[in-house]
Amino acid sequence: QAVVTQEPSLTVSPGGTVTLTCGSSTGAVTSGHYPYWFQQKPGQAPRTLIYDITNKHSWTPARFSGSLLGGKAALTLSGAQSEDEADYYCHLVYSGVVVFGGGTKLTVL
Amino acid sequence: EVHLAESGGGLVQPGGSLRLSCAASGFTFSTYWMSWVRQAPGKGPEWVANIKEDGSEIHYVDSVKGRFTISRDNAKNSLYLQMNSLRVEDTAVYYCLGSGSCSDWGQGTLVTVSP
Numbered sequence: 001q002a003v004v005t006q007e008p009s010l011t012v013s014p015g016g017t018v019t020l021t022c023g024s025s026t027g028a029v030t031s032g033h034y035p036y037w038f039q040q041k042p043g044q045a046p047r048t049l050i051y052d053i054t055n056k057h058s059w060t061p062a063r064f065s066g067s068l069l070g071g072k073a074a075l076t077l078s079g080a081q082s083e084d085e086a087d088y089y090c091h092l093v094y095s096g097v098v099v100f101g102g103g104t105k106l107t108v109l
Numbered sequence: 110e111v112h113l114a115e116s117g118g119g120l121v122q123p124g125g126s127l128r129l130s131c132a133a134s135g136f137t138f139s140t141y142w143m144s145w146v147r148q149a150p151g152k153g154p155e156w157v158a159n160i161k162e163d164g165s166e167i168h169y170v171d172s173v174k175g176r177f178t179i180s181r182d183n184a185k186n187s188l189y190l191q192m193n194s195l196r197v198e199d200t201a202v203y204y205c206l207g208s209g210s211c212s213d214w215g216q217g218t219l220v221t222v223s224p
Binding site: 036048051 | 168
């Protein structure tokens with residue numbers, strides 16, 4: 001089974017920019033992996049921020065954006081705010097089978 | 110607005126069974142893949158299974174193959190997960206998850222497998 005890798009932790013300054021990545025053990029992440037990004041705050045259910053690489057939900061703040069970058073899926077946060085401190089997970093699809101990454105703990109400090 | 114409501118969780122002994130349900134509303138259920146995802150205490154989410162719009166394609170994570178069965182009833186806008194031969198390691202909050210533009214999460218239902 002494929003392994004999806006994320007940075008265990010990242011720190012960003014308030015107002016700063018940070019990029020989280022989502023890599024695949026099978027090679028470059030492509031549109032065929034349908035990358036999704038999720039945000040989870042303590043005690044809450046996850047919430048989907050981005051689906052299919054770049055698409056946002058109505059509740060996704062404009063400061064979040066998704067892309068493919070250097071063979072990985074990427075989530076960029078531009079203008080970080082304190083409420084963005086959370087765990088972020090991605091998942092990729094492999095011929096119908098879904099694999100989650102281990103998550104990135106983002107600290108805004 | 111997409112709304113997903115899971116039910117059916119509870120405390121069960123190892124080897125026991127449970128059937129989870131997910132009631133969907135606010136979108137055309139029959140036109141979206143649906144998934145079950147679980148999250149053990151203190152861990153990240155783990156995908157469990159998914160099912161195509163018409164039920165013609167189904168996938169499972171290896172650890173539940175042969176024990177869990179995902180199904181859907183498009184007439185009732187409902188998703189199900191039949192869980193048999195439950196193990197302690199199946200203990201988690203179970204969520205149903207839509208896909209694409211309807212990829213929202215429910216609040217989850219807690220399944221505890223304990224002697």
